Amino acid sequence: MLLFWGGLTAKFCVKLLRLSFIFCLGVTMIWRKAMFVLALILCVSSSLLAQTPTIWKELFPLGLLNSDGKEVSIETLNGKYIGIYFAGQWCSGCRAFSPQLVPFRNNNADQFEVVYVSSDKNKAAQYAYMKEAGMQWPTLEFRSAPALALKSRFEVTAIPTLIVLSPAGELITRDGRVDVQNSPADAMAKWLGTTPTPLPYAFAASSRAGESNRLAHLDRQVVDEVNTLRTIPKQGWIKGTVGSKEYFVAFDRTAWTIKGNVGDKPIDIKIDHDKKTIQGYSHDSGVDLAFTWSTEEYGLEGDVYGYPYWLAINWPSGNAMGGLSCSMLEFNWNMDTGVITGFLADRKANMKYDKVTGRLTGDLFNRPLDLQLTNLDLHDFIQHAYLFLK
Structure with a gap:
């Protein structure tokens, strides 16, 4: 009798072990599938986050350059607030503000980048001023159609002017210079807490570009x-x-x-x-x-x-x-x-x-x-x- 019950117990234990193994294997496979799906979601999300917003390609269609005139990837702007800086070395106000903007940008480089739109007298002066002022941010080709279009789009008639845009390319403020000058410690937090608004329509961009291009076709x-x-x-x-x-x-x-x-x-x-x-x-x-x-x-x-x-x-x-x-x-x-x-x-x-x-x-x-x-x-x-x- 004892042997009979012992045999049943042994068979039951074997079945229980098999069921336990199958259950564990199933749980493991489900867990692996779940982890795979999660990883896939993260990969897709990160790739989406890494994509360059269309607005940067619209505003800077010819790309960006450094102070040596070499190309800079437009992807360096991704995920950051962007300050479009209109300035020129000949302007005393610019020479006063640039030394304030440089450390502000460097201290907030993980969240904020500057793009320089030059109003200098020529290309050599543009690059010389960038180096002189310590501007480690990108710029646009001197007096290119996109640079002229930006001045027109944001109606820039005086310098220095700092237009701040959100990471999605929407308008945060036209008075970035005032924010940086008056309260550099609080400016970034202020922009982060500002509800962005759509950019002004690029009504003058194409006409300015056309005006620039027609120089080569005059009689x-x-x-x-x-x-x-x-x-x-x-x-x-x-x-x-x-x-x-x-x-x-x-x-x-x-x-x-x-x-x-x-x-x-x-x-x-x-x-x-x-x-x-x-x-x-x-x-x-x-x-x-x-x-x-x-x-x-x-x-x-x-x-x-x-x-x-x-x-x-x-x-x-x-x-x-x-x-x-x-x-x-x-x-x-x-x-x-x-x-x-x-x-x-x-x-x-x-x-x-x-x-x-x-x-x-x-x-x-x-x-x-x-x-x-x-x-x-x-x-x-x-x-x-x-x-x-x-």
């Missing part, structure tokens, strides 16, 4: 005519009204002088081609500039009315870009229609030039304008735009 005959005109020594003048004031300026291409008046304020300027200087006074204030000249571009740099001033003009296009103090200055001339648009800081320019009659009408920096150009090309107006700044 060479127009360029030749302009260059020929500039070699003929003769007098020309601009006469009319700017705002409520009578305006008259005479250009003497024999003596290379510019003389005239705005209302009761005299203008008396001398151009020295040997020294490449433009000196004198206008509106009772000094003008002291140095210039560079080529068949393609013309550059001005110096002081106007006590403020640092620079202007770069592309002769074939008639377009100009520059700055007065820390305010941006820009003219865009459509040679086909004669329409000229631009701005100085927040003051707009919207004019039309009739190349047959030489008449220029419209609005210049929020002042009505009606001028007659005689024996002068519109390039002369753009070249000496500083005479109209006050």
Whole structure:
């Protein structure tokens, strides 16, 4: 009897062991499947997180560069708040703010990155300023279509400006500079707690890009005519009204002088081609500039009315870009229609030039304008735009 029960017990134990083994094996397989599914979910999630948001490709379609002009992966922006920094070395406000922004970015590098949009005078100055200021962040190609489109999209008319975007590319603030200057210890937390808003529509990006691209396709005959005109020594003048004031300026291409008046304020300027200087006074204030000249571009740099001033003009296009103090200055001339648009800081320019009659009408920096150009090309107006700044 004892043997009978012992045999049953032994068989029961064997079955129990088999069932236990099968159960454990099943649990192990279920656990393995669960772990596999979990790992798969994590992999998919991490790959999704690693994808570059479409907005970065939209804002920076030509990619990013470092201070040596070498390509930087746009993926370095992933998961971070982005500060689009509009600045230039010539601006005293930028030279004051950049030393504050550099340590702020470095202290928050795990959450925040800067992209520099240069308003420097040329590409060499852009890279030199990045190195001088210790900017370890990326930049855009100098005066590329995307850089111009960003200035237009965010309506940047003065520098320094810091536009802060969320990791998804939505707008956090247009006043990032104020936040960093006033409270650098709290700025990052403030941005993290801010509800983002959609970016402004890129209404001007395509037009700016088109304006930039058309420089290479302009009629060479127009360029030749302009260059020929500039070699003929003769007098020309601009006469009319700017705002409520009578305006008259005479250009003497024999003596290379510019003389005239705005209302009761005299203008008396001398151009020295040997020294490449433009000196004198206008509106009772000094003008002291140095210039560079080529068949393609013309550059001005110096002081106007006590403020640092620079202007770069592309002769074939008639377009100009520059700055007065820390305010941006820009003219865009459509040679086909004669329409000229631009701005100085927040003051707009919207004019039309009739190349047959030489008449220029419209609005210049929020002042009505009606001028007659005689024996002068519109390039002369753009070249000496500083005479109209006050």
